[in-house]
Amino acid sequence: MKLQRPLPQRTDWRAALGGAVLTLTALLIATELDARERDVLPSAPWAAETWTSHWMRFEAAPDDQTVLLGASRMQFGMDMDVWEERTGRRPIMLAWPGSPPWHVLSKLAARETFRGDVYISLAPSFAFIKEQSGFAARMVGVVAGVEMKRWSLAYRLHEQLWLPIQNAYPLFNTDACSPIQRLREALLLPNREGSRKPALFPHSADNSKDNALRFTERGLQDPDILEWQLDIYRTITVIQEETGLTDMDALVARAKADIDALERRGSRVVFVRYPSSGSFLDVETKVFPREACFDRVVQETAADGVHYTDYPDRLGLDPPEWSHLDAEQAVEFTGAFLDIVEGLGVTPLR
């Protein structure tokens, strides 16, 4: 029963191979040139491996490394250059889009050598949503996957060889260069009246090497792209409203235990609430109100908290698409924020 697979009866195998390699190379070069022409930036994909690579970077950093946690508001709204300029050290961004910060906080608390400061952005509808929501579940998977990847050769090859390539060439920015996505954005087919939009974003932002997000020019200026984004937010916030507030007693107890463990080792923890508007502000006010959520966590964990509404002149910026600050606003916010926390006696500005 020895197997012998049949083959096409052809004689032009070399020509086919050579032709395909040359054509593919030409297509890739053309895409790279086109991407540069369109000012597309290299951007690591929104995949678990990307977050793991930043965690690994954190593990290799000194024990007193400052880290930033939260969801995408932290990634958009904290300017890493300003932070480095003001404090003399570049923090490590461990925030991740659409996720609660608690699982990463627990992982930091469990790392007994760590004694750096922790800044946590609390986007209420992600931080205080029920644990069984998809937003939390995804982050649980991402954090749990770190231990598996630690011993994985496949992951190490990805991290050491492939991520640097992705971070160097805009061609590999799949949000911007995938033909399927580009056709989607070019056609912008109208959806059925009343339909919900899935959480598939247009190419409106890029992910930098140190995990900071920045809007693309088109993401801010093209009204169709902006409306698409707002449509997604409308859908997300409807789902968040349906899912509802988590068990705050359990959440606060968990956060307090983790923060106590960190503070015993000399870490300082600061919560920050970024400005928001539109549907996000509506659901945050209605389902995840400040007193029951942000204030309670800050008070009961005895950590510091900076809420934008307490500093309207300095932090009260208006996000261009309801949820995230643009690059200029991030510079302004970071400077003001560092001034405020310095006033609280938290960040040792150098």
Next chain:
Amino acid sequence: MLFNSFGFLLFFGVILAAHYSRLSWTAKKRILLAGSYLFYAAWSPPFVLLLWLSTVVDFSVAKSMHKEERAGRRKLLLLCSLAVNLGMLGFFKYGALLTELFVDVVALAGVTFEPATWSIVLPVGISFYTFQTLSYTIDVYRRQSEPEPSFQDFALFVTFFPQLVAGPIVRPQQLLPQFKEPHQADMAQFVWGAMLFTWGLFQKAVLADAVLSLVVADAFGSATPVAMLDAWAGVLAFSGQIFFDFSGYSMCAIGVALCLGFSLPDNFRCPYAAVGFSDFWRRWHISLSTWLRDYLYIPLGGNRGGVSATYRNLVITMLLGGLWHGASWRFVVWGGVHGLYLVLERLFFPNAGRRALEAGRGTAFLGALVTFFFVSLAWVFFAAGSWAGCMSMFGSLFGLHAETVMVVQTYDMLLVGLIVVGMLLAHWRFRETRLEDWATGLPTWLVVIGWSTMAYFIIATGGGSSAFIYFQF
């Protein structure tokens, strides 16, 4: 290690360089063996121990069994192999389900039992390689084949990296003889293998991941019941996704092996062109369905014990086939539904496929569409994450919900329609034709454009970052 990763390309480059070097055949096989362990360990090193255990036990058991003449001792040796292999499978794959079942059963007796949290990680591909080694031991027990004298060749048979983690499940007679003499691909095999690999990755990374999975996630992930149109889009998208994902992996495996000069059997033969459910199971996951036929259905009695015994055997085989796919009662029900389909087909439409084909291609195509419809309905048990999700989806499919939401975008709906219709037509076109025969007549320029376009789409869409669906089995 995933086929759709940069790491695999590097790994395969090294393997190819060694395989096409001037080393001896024995040395090349050792490199293939070491490479296969590395391929598996790249995901999680400790689980290589399970592969070793399975290899050592089955090699030793088969050898002893062959020498042994006493029936009782031979049976005992077979039981030893079954206990080790199925024990591993049971512990890692079904431990949580069995614990849950135990809790429910003792609860019926009024006892509350709180088990420790089950946090065992499922070793990737365990269902595939255990079935592969079991077929070896059972064949030797039945004296249908001789035990393999070379431990190295046997170990390579168990771990051969192209098909180790998601099949095809290869029989010893298909692969072991290929290790006996030097194998290298000639130019035709190498290039055709590379084309099949590209075609497999395109199915997985582009069709399954970049397009269809989004619609499946929207339709099956909605907390609120979805509208009828969205439900059908979701179910059809899943029918496409699971085919392209699994057929894509099998195609990659066949292509990679062919680049090294080895032949692996087909695992799919245009299953959505099947006319009737018996025909479907001759075309879907062929290596598993033939395994179940040879090592379960026929030993149970097959169709030799009369009509009711045949139906019973069919249903048992399909139920266990369902359970093979995962530790969830939903998989068992999925198997049961297919068992029921097969029984009903035998009861009311015996030889339906042959009769439909005799009646003309139009009738047969209609028969294929009806089969696809019922197969797609059964996929709901696969795709939904819970019983509530299944019920909600069935309610949506048949318009039973008063309030629904529309979740699928127009663009995605069109893509799903395009891909599913294209898939059905392609399956019908290639129902009786081999890809190799079709490719024989293509002009060079078309091959170049088709191949490079597929490769371009794989790279430009990110190559697909999610694992193959069938890895979980």
